[in-house]
Amino acid sequence: MTRQTWTAVVSALVLIILAGVIAFTPIPYVAWDPGVTNDVLGQFDGADEITVHGAETAETSGSLLLTSVSVTSSSATLTLPSALLSYARQVRDVVPRDWAYPVGRSGADLSGDAAMRLNEAQESATVAALNAAGIAVQENPVVDSVSTGGPSYELLQTGDIIETVNDTAVRTADEVNTVIRSLAVGATADFGIVRGGSTMTVSVITQASSTDRSVPRVGVTMRPGYRYEPQVEFNVPDVADESSGLVLSLAIYDKLRSEDLMSSRVVAGTGTIEANGTVGAVSGIAERMSGAERDGAEVFLVPAANCSEATEVTTGMEIVRVSRLSDAVSSLDALSQGRAEAVPRC
Template identity: 30%
Template structure:
């Protein structure tokens, strides 16, 4: 019962029930006595309790990753198809090709207490990391969200390109200068917006062409032709050696694609690049007859390049738990994530390591056919 101000109990109603006789009927009550040692002990305990509670809610510089929802790239989200295609025939698909997500607490997005960090550390489905391993120092919440959104858009474009390449469907692809790095070898020569045409007379279709020519030159100057606002511009650039020992032009590049049909991916409140591989598989299944999965429940994660290379991501151990909880029986994991996969595979989940989209597609097709998939590459083989 809640007692509000102005409705205080009387002394009578507050007195203990003694079976009809007041306590005073037996005579005057003895005066209360206090042991100073007991009082000091109680005070110390109270102070310790307050300090302990305060310490448990203080923020600490850690990040907690926990399983987020999974999304079927062949299904819908908020009533809309996750993958919509216009300008080409599509085919309904059964089964699941689920991308996986993680909830991230801490960093610029929120705070994590000592108690929360310790509880997550004891939970096998969660992961705890020092904040600096996940977020660069000084990054704001807005910057983090913007970077995540840009990465998501890039992953969708790369997924489309890799899917079309896997299906041998022609499309246009060019490299554009997005920015120059500090101390760039191309400073004063190349500009953001320049579109690469050729290097040393060789047509540039992919980043690999540029990298191969720079490696072959071993630091010698190269002749680069770019399209600048519709006009060809020729520049000679002497590459610099990077910290990893490679020769680089010092430019940040992005792909500019021209696709033969449109693909729209509708997925709210999900960012980052790690859904690339699953988007590519979903696109392949959507634009080809039949069911790629054969009705099976398959999940996975991994970045994707336009050439179909699958790259490592963060939170793979947490994502495997999320996938298994949602019913997945096979999980496609980037080969470079095997150190994080080992020892963290939930019971009932087969993890297949993949290095590229072709291997991922083959694993899904094998599962769909009912073939024995035990021989597929796994992190246990490393």
């Protein structure tokens, strides 16, 4: 065998070895695929996914699908060839692994965070739907955290709904802080609260702020909270998260109004929602749209902020641009009435 032949053979072997290393070496990325969909107007484990108690409800028709993204599991790996193949496909994205699984966060941590965000999304979805249906909702600040060792420690609790401070009605955290700041350091703040459905008064002696000794503090943080008569029971599967807010709100609203909203269609969508009805952007639009079309959706509701991504996806579904819950309602009504030209598009 000549020297040139040996060189060629060795070079080929090196290339084969390098190709093998590249093919099987994991890279710090994960793949997104179209995930499962779920009909929130249907049942899960033998019970309705959404039940409204304490208000008159109506029968619904059709299906309302929440959508999801399937992510490479935390225990699996992605190789360069599979990442390149994923990147080349329209309905499969590749993102940095740390984006999906932050360093230093355990699976239990991530699950806890997801559960908290889903609870917040469900409350926002409920409030937005009740407002849209004309049902009274009262806003009150809720205790979000209590400083350990602070003036409110073991007095106020996370989840307490604050109605009054020193007999002054309060509706926001700012109003609570205004009353507290009007007091002297060492004065008593009487909180009229609702805890577990019971009304009570909790007295807290203010302490000086660590940054300004003349400013009183009670050592709590607050978030917006809401009180309303109808209660909404959620029985949704684990695929639901904060991106399901719009769909959850639509489902509640559909049950509360007398006219059928779906009109026997299969409607899918995505988007976060705020209590005031504002719809926010989500990630994985292409994957969500693909999963929805795969499962028979005829209409897809897209947050306005995601429109540029949605227009890059080839689909046979009706794509509807949504900025607020009211946009989704009016657009679905327009489609039911044959007024497709009145529907905002991406």
